Amino acid sequence: MSLRKYLTSGVFFAQILAAMAIVAVISFLFFHWITYTTHHGQEITVPNLAKLSVEQAEEQLSALDLDFVVLDTVDFKPDFPKLTVVEQEPKAGAKVKEGRKIYIKINASTYTMVALPDLIEKTYRQAVPTLEAVGLQEGTISYRPYLGKDMVLEMSMNGKKLKAGDKILKSSKIDLVLGDGKVTYEETVDTTTVDTTQMPPLDGQ
Template sequence: MGKFFDYLKTKTFRKNLLIATVSIIAFLLVIFYSLGYYTHHGEGMPVPKLKGLSIGRAVELLEAQGLRYQINDSVYLIDKEPGIIVEQDPDPNTNVKANRTIYLIITRDAPNIKFPDIAGKTFLEVRSILNNYQLKVGDTSYVSDVARDVVISTSFGGSSIAKGQQIPKGSKVDLILGDGLGASEVDIPNLLGLLLNEARLSLIGSSLVLGEVTYEGTVVDTVGAKVIRQLPAISDTLNKVSIGTQIDVVLSN
């Protein structure tokens, strides 16, 4: 054992150790640079930035640089149209060799959902419900109705839509709401042949007012007299009047 330690102290050992160390380093350097030469280390082309581009435009750029592509996955994003690149691998400006495959994630069409029940609900309720279903409020318009800000009807893409119907998530739904005023015009009732009290009740039911009452000819029984004319009268050009309009009547036995 002592001779071994004595040998470690000799010039011969130190010389051999130095030669071995240099040889190992030289071998490693040769391997490193040989691999670099074999694999063309540092050579290649930068990957273009594809995020935000349409899949068609991205494919054009990749093919022009001799690169391949593969769509790995697709996701739905409410604020982006289908076919837009949202992720890429490798990242932009990464050096790659020709024929390298670039992996892409793109946006897809919105999934369909069942349209919720919003009929008869107020605008504030409907807006909250649509938001929970990831739908949007589109155009709103008002029609004459006694219910104020209550949904009268709904439509999507110009067609009416009902509860349970399939609709793409993120779609805009148009609403028709009541203005709270009710109808501004009503049909003129036909009073001919009615007694005065009957005519008065018919006008009240139509939100109209009994106007001037006159009699024609000799009337011996006013209670039994019936309407023979009314003004305004129902005609082909007039069948509606504003609420509260006075209707004059002429009675006769």
């Protein structure tokens, strides 16, 4: 059979159709495999892990084929139970793929200890921001007679007098004794009568 007759024969067209069918099947299987291995279109909603223990968070994430990594322990937050999740990334509600790692931070078991700053002879307006800067709070304010108004004279907590550098739990309330700016002076004026007759005469008199 000549080439011309072969190219126009039914056998040639049948072979062409068979080859196209094979290519189509292979392409379908390939793209189906790619979709399966990359989980294309399969997204998982990240659950809210806030206030869950590490064990509870692991249980929830494992059920969704997600993994997790504990990044750090943060300063104690009273709004969260101790040793529970306070932060997570990605955030709750985010869409991720299977096997994605969720990074979490855990609440400390208690407040950390901080050093009490030196507030003596500082004004009240200076003292409060200084306390807050190290994580302490303003407690009860009382006054004592003193020349400097609103000047810190004493620091205490639960009735115990404190000094600069003392270690106390973060978030503690520090009571301050301030000067009231009112000091009573007792003045005694001695009036002396001067006897001018006993004074030596002035020159020329």
